[in-house]
Amino acid sequence: MLRIKLYDIRKILFKCFPIFLLFICQISLAENQITGKIVSNDGICLENIHILLQKENSGGIIAFGISNSKGEYTIRFETGRDSIFLKTQSLNYAVQQLWLTNKNQIQNFTLFPEVKELKEVRIKASPIRQHGDTISYSVGAFAGKNDQVIADVINKLPGLEVESDGRILYQGTPIRKFYIEGMDLLEGKYNLANNNLPAESVASVQVLENHEPIKLLRNITSTDKASLNIKLKRNIAMTGKAKLGIGASPMLWDANITPMLFNKKQQLICSYQANNMGKDVAMDLKTFSIEDLMDMLDNNTEKEELLGIQNLSTPNFNTSRYLNNNIHLLSTNYLLILNHDLQLRVNSSYLNDYQKHNGGSRSEYHLGNDTIILQEKINNRLTKRSLINEFTLSQNSDRNYLKNTLKIQAYWDKQLGHVSQNNSPIRQDYQNPFQSFSNKLKWIKPLGKKMWQLASFVSYNKAPQSLLVKPGVYEDIFNSGKSYDAILQEANNEELNINHSISLINKIKRWSLTHKIGYQHQQKDFDSRIYLNDNLIETDLGKEFQNQLNFRKNKIYGNESIQYITERFKLYADLPLSYTNYNISDKISNISTQKNTFLFQPKLRLNYEFNAFFTWKNTWKKIHKVGDSRRINYANVLENYRRLQKQEAILGETKGQSMGTTLHYKNPLSSIFAYAGYTYMQSEKDLILHNQIQNDGSMLLQMKKNDNRAYSHNVFAQASKYISNWKTNFSLKSNYMLDQQKMFLNESMTPIQNENFSLNGKITSDVFSWMNLEYKNQFSWLMSKVDKGNNNKVKQQSHIMNLMIYPKDNHYFGCSSEYLKNEGSENIFLDLIYNYTLKNKQSKIEIRWTNIFNKSSYSNYFVDEYSIVNNYYELRPSQIQLNYSFSF
Amino acid sequence: MKKLLTTLSILLTFSMAYCQSEVENHEAIDMAKLRCTYQFSYQMDSTNSKRLRHEKMVLLIGEKCSKYKSYNSIITDSLIRDFDKRGIPPQIVVSDMSIFPKTKFNHQIFKNDPKGSMSVFDRVFKDKFVYNEPLDLFKWEVSSDTAKISGYNCQKATTSYRGRNYEAWFTTEIPFSEGPYKFNGLPGLIVKIADTKKHYVFELISATKPPVGTLIYLPTYPKTICSSREGFRKAKNDAKQDVIRRLEDMGGHFENPEDRKRAKERAMAKARRTNNPIELM
CATH class of the missing domain: 2.170.130.10 (TonB-dependent receptor, plug domain)
Incomplete structure (x- = not known):
């Protein structure tokens, strides 16, 4: 009653005295509430029933309630109406509805089951x-x-x-x-x-x-x-x-022109690149897809060097800092549609490069109580010319997936080396051409519900190479102790490889089994001869220095790969089994050997994940292999001016095992990532390197039968933490390695121990969006011990800092510095880069000032089992270059 | 660099997808009654309204609870299961990962499981997370506006959540208090919901009855990290800022420092572009 009166009064007031509006509204908005309980006809409290409060029995709702697990609901509402309509709604119960007066009240419902059809809709997307x-x-x-x-x-x-x-x-x-x-x-x-x-x-x-x-x-x-x-x-x-790019000094250039042609039946992209700025554009020709890398392990078509000049070890940083080159590269990619399913693609490239490598080394050889010091100055000139053609035919049809790649490579490489050893210069002329032909086929075909994969690989290559050394070396061996003008080593290797395999994958629940069988044939024919040149007379040194070796390898192999994977546990097992027959003979020395081996090299990987934070990974591998990749030569071969080597047909066997365990921790909540692990390897070889160092510093290498064991231990750990407030990541890594083995040094078995400890730190920071800072360092200690005495220690450290600044859009400024310290030598580098992208984004200008401190050479130390070698390498001088790139 | 990223993401997707195919790590929690598909449009970059993206999201409503997941991840799961059954070599699958549809949203939301809460499953790289939020997150204001949308009689209701104001259209013809994403609590299914800036828009494009016996599965992977909403957001944000180094942690490697620099620039540019999450606070 009271409410109705108030309502009437409000009406009057609303019309007459708007001032009172606020007061009145407050009264009229007083909430009413309906509560109640909903049960089913058999007395069960019903949850999630919608109780709708409506003005009419159809139309919009004013308020609603949803029943809780006790079946209780509450609806609060405001309305000026006298009566309201209440309705229950749910999927499994019949609707109940009733009219009520507008007041606070309790309203209970008992619902009866009724199956309702849901209204389905399907709307077409735009x-x-x-x-x-x-x-x-x-x-x-x-x-x-x-x-x-x-x-x-x-x-x-x-x-x-x-x-x-x-x-x-x-x-x-x-x-x-x-x-x-x-x-x-x-x-x-x-x-x-x-x-x-x-x-x-x-x-x-x-x-x-x-x-x-x-x-x-x-x-x-x-x-x-x-x-x-x-x-x-x-x-x-x-x-x-x-x-186009130019620079100084000396006069530098960098050019890249890439025209393209597209047409409905064929397409062509050509590219000509040339520079003398130290950019090794030949790297662009390499492909790095996972598939290709896997193939390369088994079926290698890389160029082979039989002999060599005395090389300089190149620094371990960007080529543009040290490479003195003059490179021209022309590459063409052409595609032709043959018919609907069939395509032919031709990729070919021609490379012409001339490189100058200048540097030298100082080597200390520790041989028990003796120390031999060798100093060398090296100037090498490398000429590289090659043509590589690749023809790919692919069929992509409903019933087949086939890809066949034919590759033809030809290299006409030459190397000229000058070594000054204690002021007596030696000239080496190395002709190292190489020709190769290979064909790779991959064919996938469904057979029933399974997929079969057939792979075939055939390759043939030829390397007729020669090395001329002036003046003659190894006088005792070649010329009964008398000095002479020159020595010429000729060597020719022809190789045929065939590898066919067929595989099928089978999956049964959590097990995945891959069956593979295959056949491999390898055939190598190696011929070599040595000629002595003295007073313009060339003498064939005869059968004593001649090889005519035939190597045949036939292998039948099978592999069963097993995978068992659950959420926490992963097991991978590889069970490769092979039977190989070797047949080796040399016509000159009339030696022939045969060997049959049966190898089983099981490999096991086991991962266990304790929870989201900890994972434990383990591997175990049995090592059993035959060292058949080494060249065999019964007669001596002059591999380079100071290595005369004879290797008999001993197919050394290595047996052993390796294992590793790593514990990983990652906590993405606190952004901490860490791991620590240990690996161990033990192997036993039946061959040992017989290493004899002559008085003139040249070496004589032979393989001798002698059982020897080697051990290697490695402990490593890494941790990193990201601090979000500073947008900075800190990481620390350390590694300790211990190697123990025996070597034949100057007629005696010598135990050798190498120790290596390294520590790396890294900070990456993005505190500001316009600036980026990266700092890395590395400290390493190398220790080698020969025969329990004679400790060689080398300490190294490096610090790298990169700063990138983006002051404005289209502008970029970079500064990178590098500090390297080796035992007794320091190297510091600083480069500056400025980059401006023109507004239409079609052209870009770059200014680059490299090696600002004009560091002329880089030196580093290298320590191995029995020597310390200090290498230095001449660098590119400080230079400024200006690059402009555009499209046409 | 791109190759590396692609490869890593491929391997990741594969391993993740592989895990998802294992039904053993799922527990059936309810029987599905209705399958709703929403067309979901969103703007990742608040400054660029041209970069609108679309994805389909599926809401599976059961008797007691519901499951919300992206359509593409459902497809990926079924593809993986299909490959598994047919024994198609993983080499083929991995060599062509693009057959798996990608999704920007790896989250799955289970409303009313556990009772009275919702569990949100999500990922940061490989790591699986789960956190709970109360079910009654939304205070709805029902308005008197009505409209017919997607064939249903709908009424308008408004709410605000984590920095955005939403306008929802619900229908009492489908008597479930359900909706896309976390939205729930109206006396009927949400047919359309969008924030007032139209950065996040969900529109029902189909509601069909699933085949009898369709179950709603809850993932029960043992390696799931139980966290809070705040914990998950921090982990996600850290990973976004630190993406390159994390790729390296997972075994990625940059041949050339310039490549790494470029990759980092790109990742940072991308982080700048994705500045408009659905939950602003």
Whole structure:
């Protein structure tokens, strides 16, 4: 009653005295409350029942309550109405509804079960998100005045974006393939085209949704990934990029011109790069995919050096600091569509490089009680010329995945070396050409529900090489003690490798089994001869210095890989079994040997994760191998001017085992990461290196049969912590290694012990968004002990600091300094870089001042079992360079 | 560098996906009654409204509780299981990881499990986290506005949560107090919800009954780190700032210091771009 009166009064007041509005509102907004309990017809308290308070029996709700686990609900509401409508709603119970007067009250419900149908809906997504379609964007509609290359346009297309590194995302996920006219010339390196293809030559950009490039997998998997296809406006599009750099002193240049051509049936990208600034552009030719690296282990096609000049050990930092080069590189990538499933790709490159290496070394050899000191000054001139052609034919059909790569390599390399040893100069002329041919085939085929994989590898290579040393060395051996003009070593190696294998993978629950069987054949023919040159007369030194060796290896192998994986426990076991037959013969010395070996080298890996923070990893491996990779030569070969080597056909066997254990700790909550571990290796070889050092410092190496054991221990630990307030990461790493083995030094078995301890620290800081600082250091101690006396110790330390500053957009300033200290030598380097990107982002200017302190040479120490070697290497002088790059 | 990152992320995804395929590490907690799919659009960079991204999210509603997860991670799980069954060599799978759809959201939210709370499962790199929040996070204001959205009669309600104000449209025709992400507590399913700046938008695109017997699984990986919301946010933030070094921790290696520098710049630029999380505080 009271409420109704108040309501009437309010009406009057509202019309007459707006001043009282506030007061009145307070009264009218007084809440009412309905509480109650909901039970089912059999007396159970019902939870999650919605109680809706509505104005009408249909239409919007004013307030609501949801029953708790005791079935109780509370609804607080405000309304000016006299009566209200209350309704229960739930999936499993019938609706109850009633009209109530508007007041505080208790309202209990007893509900009766009723199964209700839920109202289903399916709404089609908007067309742009629809799957299974090809969406075509017309470039003309999107391109603006400032858009020069296709990347600029792609960035504007709805759903597509280009990240700062050039990666293209569609709906936030990276695209899978970047096709130009449906062709995949560049594979992952689409940046090259994306940043250089002019927008005006592109007709449209197509997004292929649900695109599975390996057709074989198309029926098996469904994919959500999109690929991009660029449709060209004209039949031919030609474009490119160029970079020019100059510097001083001496006169420096750096050039890079990369023209491209795209056409509907074929594509071409060429590149010419040349510089004398110490950039080893030949590195760009290397591929580093995991698949390729795995293949290289078994099926190597790398160039082989049979002989050599006395090399300088190169410093362990960026080549641009020390490499004195003059390189020209021309590479061509060409793709041709043969038919729908078949593609041919040709990648070829021609390299011409001339390098000067200047430096020297001072070596101390400790031989029991004797010490021999050797000083050398080395000037080497390397000429590298090579042509590498790769032809890839790939078939990508519904029933097959096939890839065949044919590679033909030819090297015409030459090396000229000058060594001044205690003021007596020695000249070495090394001709080291190499030719190789290889074919690699990979074929995946489904058979029933399983996938079979067939791999085949065939390679043939030839290395007809020669080394001329002036004046003659090893006078005692070659010329009965008399000095002479020159000695010429000729060597030729021909090698044939065949490797075929077939594998099948089987999965049963948590077990995964890989069965593999294969056959390997290796055939090496090594010929060598030595000629003596004196007073312009060349004499063949005869059969005593001649090899004509035939090496045959036939291997049948099988491997069973077992994986057992649970959430906490991971077991990997490899059980490789092989049977090998060796047949070695030399026609000159009329020796032939045979050897059959049966090898079983099980390998076990076991990981256990205690919880989210601790993981324990263990490995164990049985070592049983035959050292068949060493060259065999019954007669002496002059490998370099101071190494005359004879190796008999002893296929040394190594037996032993290695094991390791590591405990990892990571706590992402406090950002602490750490690990510590220990590895141990013990091996027993039946061969020992017979190492004889002559009075003139030259060496005679022979392998002798003698059982010997070697041990190696390694303890390591690392910890890092990130401090979020400072945006800084601290990390510390240490390593201790102990090696023990025996060597044959000057006719006696000598125990040798090497110890190595190192400590690394690192701080990376990003306190400010415009500045970035990195500091690294390393301290290391090397100790070697020969025959329980004679300690050699070497201490090294290095400090590296990099500072990067971004004062404004498009500007970048970098400063990097390096301090290296070895026993008795100090090296300090400082470089400055300034980089400016022009507004249209098509061109960039860079100024680089390297080696500001004009450090002329770098030196380091090297300690091994029986010697200390101090090497020095001439560096590039302080230089300034200016680079300008642009697209055309 | 890119190769390294891709490879690492591939290996990671694979190992993670692999783990997820193991149903043994899941516990069935409820029977699903309704499967709702939301079209989810979000803006990672508050300064760039062009960088809108889309993903589909799935809400599986059961009798007692619900599960919310991204559609792409569900697909990845089923693909992995499919590969497993067919015995397709991992070399093939790994050589072409792009067949797995990627998701930006690895979180899974179980509402009303444990009772009265929600458990949020998420990841930082490989590490799995879980934290609980109370279920009654939202104070809803029901407004009188009604509309027909996605075929349902909806009514508007508003709330605010962690620095954003939301407008939700719910329907009493589906009598579940459910919604996408953490949202719940209305007397009916949320059909559409968006913050007032339209940076985060969820729209129901389908609600269907799953096949009879569809279970809702809760992950029970033993290596999950139990934490709080604050603990998880700190771990995630640390990892975001420290990404390059963590990749190196996991075995990544940069051949060239310049590459590392570039990778770091890129990671920092990316961190700057992703400045607009759904929970601002």
